[in-house]
Amino acid sequence: MAGRLDGKTALITGGARGQGAAEANLFAEEGATVVITDVLDSDGEATAAGSDRIRYLHHDVTNEDEWISVVQDVLEDHGKIDAFINNAGIYRQSPIASLSVEEYMEVININQVGVFLGLKHVGPVMCEAGSGSIINISSIAGMRGGPGSLAYSASKWAVRGMTKVAMGEFAPSGVRVNSIHPGLIETPMLHQLPAIEQGLTDQLVRRIPYGRIAEAVEVARLALFLASDDSEYMNGTEFIIDGGMIQGI
Numbered sequence: 001m002a003g004r005l006d007g008k009t010a011l012i013t014g015g016a017r018g019q020g021a022a023e024a025n026l027f028a029e030e031g032a033t034v035v036i037t038d039v040l041d042s043d044g045e046a047t048a049a050g051s052d053r054i055r056y057l058h059h060d061v062t063n064e065d066e067w068i069s070v071v072q073d074v075l076e077d078h079g080k081i082d083a084f085i086n087n088a089g090i091y092r093q094s095p096i097a098s099l100s101v102e103e104y105m106e107v108i109n110i111n112q113v114g115v116f117l118g119l120k121h122v123g124p125v126m127c128e129a130g131s132g133s134i135i136n137i138s139s140i141a142g143m144r145g146g147p148g149s150l151a152y153s154a155s156k157w158a159v160r161g162m163t164k165v166a167m168g169e170f171a172p173s174g175v176r177v178n179s180i181h182p183g184l185i186e187t188p189m190l191h192q193l194p195a196i197e198q199g200l201t202d203q204l205v206r207r208i209p210y211g212r213i214a215e216a217v218e219v220a221r222l223a224l225f226l227a228s229d230d231s232e233y234m235n236g237t238e239f240i241i242d243g244g245m246i247q248g249i
């Protein structure tokens with residue numbers, strides 16, 4: 001049976017584990033050749049070992065030289081990038097009064113500058129080819145603000161805004177840019193939330209109308225849709241996947 005991404009090449013940052021790894025596995029099952037990048041080398045190699053369609057490269061998204069070499073590497077091996085997921089990210093929790101500039105900048109550098117560098121180095125390659133789908137991973141924290149998440153929220157609002165600018169610049173060249181806004185997703189990052197660390201998962205789940213935390217593969221299915229030609233004409237749009245959480249109950 002034909003895969004939904006047959007013949008396509010995908011690049012996914014932060015793909016060693018969590019949502020990025022789920023996306024890599026699903027994309028590979030659907031026929032894509034996938035390059036995952038991350039700073040967690042052993043997790044990245046382990047994810048790549050699960051499929052002969054997935055390859056791992058070490059890549060810190062805050063480092064522009066590494067972006068240049070990753071993009072060159074993918075183009076040398078595969079000739080093109082059809083789908084790109086700006087996925088790498090970190091979460092840090094701190095009240096504003098005790099948030100250090102160092103911690104704020106760490107989050108901004110990875111979550112915001114990392115996404116900017118991805119747009120800067122992958123966008124033009126896709127524009128030159130005349131097609132491509134860029135998927136920026138924001139969050140429902142890029143639409144609301146929760147106590148203790150100032151740096152994270154600032155970075156995710158920025159990702160939402162950068163998506164609109166990139167969409168306007170790249171659309172005339174046939175490249176689409178959309179953002180995904182996950183709610184609570186079962187990955188290692190989720191376990192950094194204070195409520196989960198303190199064993200108060202039930203309290204959090206009560207705020208989700210659909211009544212449960214999502215699995216990473218559920219976000220991967222949305223990313224698959226956006227990477228595929230099925231989402232042709234969807235551009236500059238915010239895709240919320242949160243079980244209804246931000247609509248509130």
Ligand code: NAP
Pocket residue numbers: 013014015016017018019020037038039040059060061062087088089090091110137138139140181182183184185186187188189190
């Ligand atoms: P995850 O399992 O922690 O995956 C994120 C990956 O990015 C990790 O492997 C992480 O490695 C890596 N990374 C961190 N800094 C990096 C850097 N400088 N360069 C390259 N890779 C780096 O978390 P996830 O839930 O899959 O997160 C994926 C995306 O979804 C993130 O953008 C996150 O903000 C977003 N998101 C997650 C949730 C959720 O509930 N899980 C909700 C909304 C949005 P380290 O271990 O070194 O950090």
